[in-house]
Amino acid sequence: MYIELAVALVLGAVVALVCLKRKKKGLLKAQDNWWGVGSRPQKPVDDSIRPFNIETTTEEIEDLHRRIDQTRSFPALEESQFNYGFNAGYLEKVVSYWRNNFDWRKQVDILNRYPHFKTKIDGIDIHYVHVKPKNLPEGTRAVPLMMVHGWPGSFYEFYGIIPLLTEPSSPDDIVFEVICPSIPGYGFSEAPHKKGFDSVCAAHIFNKLMKRLGFNQFYVQGGDWGSLITTNMAQLEHNTVKGLHINFAAPEPGLLMVLSLVFGRWFPNLFGFTEHDLKRVFPCVKKLVLDTMKESGYMHIQATKPDTAGRGLNDSPVGLAAYICEKFSTWTNPEFRDLDDGGLERKFSLDDLLTNVMIYWTSRSIISSMRFYKENFSKGPDQAHTKIPVYVPAAMASFPNEVKHSPKLWVKQKYHNLKTYTPMAHGGHFAAMEEPHLLAEDVQKFVKIVEKIKMK
Template identity: 70%
Template sequence: MFTEVLLGLLSAGLIFFLLRRNRKQVLETEDGWWGPGVPPDAEEDTTIHPFEVTTSNEELEDLYRRIDQTRPVPSLEDSQFNYGFNFQYLKKVVSYWRNEFDWRRQVDKLNRYPHFKTSIEGIDVHYVHVKPKKVPEGTSAVPLIAVHGWPGSFYEFYGLIPLLTDPSDPEELVFEVVCPSIPGYGFSGAPHKKGFDSVCAARIFLKLMKRLGFQQFYAQGGDWGWLVTTNMAQLEPETVKGLHVNFAPPSKPGLPMVLSIMLGRRFPKLFGFTNMDIERLFPRMEKQVVEPIKETGYMHIQATKPDTAGRGLNDSPVGLAAYILEKFSTWTSHDFRDLEDGGLTRKFSLDDLLTNVMIYWTSGCIISSMRFYKENFGKGLDQPHSKLPVLVPTGYACFPNELMHTPELWAKQKYHKLVTFTPMARGGHFAAMEEPQLMAEDIQKFIKIVEKKKKR
């Protein structure tokens, strides 16, 4: 009798422990209200409205007037992009912007895909929703939400979308793609209250996908999109069928990571380190210390006083372009700092780069986009989501010129079901825009594996 009671207590204790442990694996959150004032008494309008990007003569005349009134400041001799955006090349970019760039044509390109808005927690959330023209008989389209970062926008995915929704290979999966603008970015409304961080964005995007009728779907993200989609998987692991990321900085160093840093150079095979891991993780001490200082000044500004710096950028289109496009140079390749033109058109066209700038300019969102840094970093680095693993199948596309390198060992500390880890042949931080074909191939590879496992 005593033995049976003891076994019963132990069993109950074990079940309680497992349930409690499992409960802790899910990120918890509460609904918010980010509109002005207090929440209305009536239920929120869940209607989905078509949206169209527009422009006007007045908008363009104001832009040109501000460009024409810019006060030039020459760069230092032989400074290239090492002091920021080089003045000589900025003159060429601005001249093209003022005299040749056709914003109306780019607006038509933006409207090539259907845009919509819907109100969630007091914010008008903007998104692009692209359905495939045809789906092979006996199959269904795979729903995927793709989330951008800073200083990007939903436009980063315009080269990727057709590769997923209309693949040339009949053996490939066909996707239905949703590309939202993070609240405070692009054509999504900006929060009116403090505290809107990545978890809030994740909660809103989960609501968005359910409003669109998706009870389960895949998610993809880089930069802030990495964190937002990671939080989505942590909030509702049963809803997010799989997660694909192309940026995955370690959030909380564990023992394996610490040991790999201490011993990885000497015993690389012990930690599964490749030559790329060694090159990226163990450069000269000078490079380890100096590089982060060179490239993270913007982050400190935006994580502390975004409104101050943002005021000037919101008033000056040339200042805004220099601030944003410098990141598309350096974050694509650090070597581009030593080029007079910053290597900008080696990977991107000026039309695409200026279209992204114009999304920030015409929506007036630069300040609210910068605030996202303060809301996330202002709460400290030891947030609940940083302590929780991701338990959904995950694929990681590891691009060689990414800002921060994460070897497979480190990725597994966070993403416990890492299905694919792909060292990519080329590409940097803005991978979806820079290398859409490579990105599409890796998404296909990852989701095919997950789908096959689920069928089994």
Template identity: 70%
Template sequence: MFTEVLLALVIGGLIYFLVQRSKNQVLTTEDGWWGSGAPRDAGEDDTIRSFRVTTSDQELEDLYRRIDLTRPFPSLEDSQFNYGFNSQYLQKVVSYWRNEFDWRKQVDKLNQYPHFKTKIEGIDIHYLHVKPKKVPEGTSAVPLIMVHGWPGSFYEFYGLIPLLTDLSNPHNLVFEVVCPSIPGYGFSEAPHKKGFDSVCAARIFHKLMKRLGFQQYYTHAGDWGWLVTTNMAQLEPKTVKGLHLNFAPPSKPGLSMALSMMLGRHFPKLFGFTDFDIQRLFPCMEKLVVESIKETGYMHIQATKPDTVGRGLNDSPVGLAAYILEKFSTWTSHDFRNLDDGGLTRKFSLDDLLTNVMIYWTSGCIISSMRFYKENLGQGLDAPHAKIPVYVPTGFACFPNELMHTPRLWVKQKYRKLVTFTPMDRGGHFAAMEEPQLMAEDIQKFTKIVEGKVKE
């Protein structure tokens, strides 16, 4: 009996030691310089400059000329979106883009929020900074940085921003929102040197928030923004008050994940799996492999030779639109592959979709945006941040049509202080753009709990 107790104490002490050691793990990083040439001796210009999205007759004439020179190519009969973007429907989208889409009107819409640029580590960082019009007396706005992914942009959050900054419900918190463009995306300058990964973006965004006067703040993200904001929490866990995500694939498979995959179908309660978890995690192996092949070919290209395919997309607006919009179809729902129109306008308007494409086209950022895959995925599972748990309070919105389903157990492997895990009624990968109301409600719920306004 004494031996068993002693053994239990030793094992318990070892587990406690490992947990405490992991709690003390903080991601470390060093300042970089991503501008052209060597760092400036005079130091960095920390001026914040106003910025407006603009267009010109020459820009539109060049776009229309390139669209008019496009050579159509027919899709196979009854292929829908299973071979990629359906050519017949693409012609309809291109016709709308060429003849009806009003880019000047959309530019005005983009400029409805204040845009700024500031130079950090040698490159210009673009961001929106939206302050609430009214803050209840005796309170202050909650600072929140929201980070997009690929092939999205800051525009993904345009439906969500007013739901967070306008106090229509007096019981809600009001937010002060910052939406930056990841360097190499949209109107943020692209890095001029190799090696700019998610940790570098996280470090730059911390510098941005501090330059704006924030000492602590919340974060929200999906897609690549998930990794950037996770790195922000790992770099400065006392600075990030709360981390809200709608995408959190396992960064490093662990023992509990392996056991849950082997036994979870037969013993779901042992791993806290719901019926929906079982449905998403345990189709036949063939289906899992086929689905992976169907939706990840782009990733291999962008993680290896992004500049080659990027040159074609940078020259052809129609090619760029097909490449980007195909993701807004199949990543919103796999079932949309079987529709002639890819289901594109079931959740989005063509004006919104083409506005996102135009941000890529007018800024010429498609190549630099795709390089982010090579810089990040080239490290594989050996990236330092993959081994470090997150102890910042975390909220996870689990949307049913997300590319990869992550049950609560797997989220907690990485995010040890999981405050909320919300199974959402509907929505896919571009959740903030698809379902801004649902997203706003979940951000409110999570933040209120962390702020002590409501109980868990």
């Protein structure tokens, strides 16, 4: 007992020392680059904001149907469920629905329910959805909020949460003005034409976008790549970004993280670990390795040879649907791997899943979206933004089935001004699409805290 107490005291002193020694390491900087075709033109570039409408044609739909009709099926292994990837038997049902029941024209009308725009920044067209509240109470101003998606999602992930933020039911809630851009190379944002476009470059462009829209200060929210991009936005513009809300935080190695991994199982209270933290952080080594292998193969492919793997997906709508929708199964709940249908329709409708696929298909953006992994991972783990803390007010919504779990202690090592860390009741990786009400409530809670602080 005395030995354990002594160890705990020593560890406590080390932890306190590490926390006290956290120092500012400067601010993140970004350079203006030209991502368009060829060299930067000498004459001024058109920086106007243009309305954009998503459209389709009979030829586009007929081409899709022809490719679906010509797909070559392959039988699934017996009792394989989703453990070998997207189950071929269930894929036949999805493809049949896509071919015979899915109404793309109807979904296009749904996509156009909110106003879309494009504007050219650093040589490429940036697409975004901009939703202003319809019934803003007199004497109040909407709070600008940018929400950034990840892979293999799109701006469409936010269609369920937008009305909860722009038209909240409670008079005590903050009313937001929501901007949802497409990451360059995703959906209807033009892909960069030059190498090197990473998360910091995307953050730089999105900060420029918000300034072009007239916002001197604003909030940002993101998951997956969106969490990294919005984090970089806060690192670049700490006086402009009023607050940062994320629902994904990739663990970044450090002394405190190492100490917590070595001793956290035996001294959980010292590191603030909850039962859920212990369950997620300390599985047996075998399980940890196997789970990582099961869900990270796509990342290695996309971080090394995206153009090779992506070419087949760019030609085959069925292959594209299987590749994308499989993530909406296992990243929503890893136990869905053991279900014949991957649990897809437990959380999402086929219309919503296929609409997201169609955004990639009609824009031919799967290859350029996969390149984003190559651009970010090829620069190694010592990029500038990984060493610079975030000082703006921040919040983390920790969903229990998120692919990678980060305890509060780990999150605080990066986000020094963490105002809230909320263990969510349920939900996985695609939080805005899967649990829009929970995410909206957490965004409201965080922004109310920051706004009160600002008023004081």
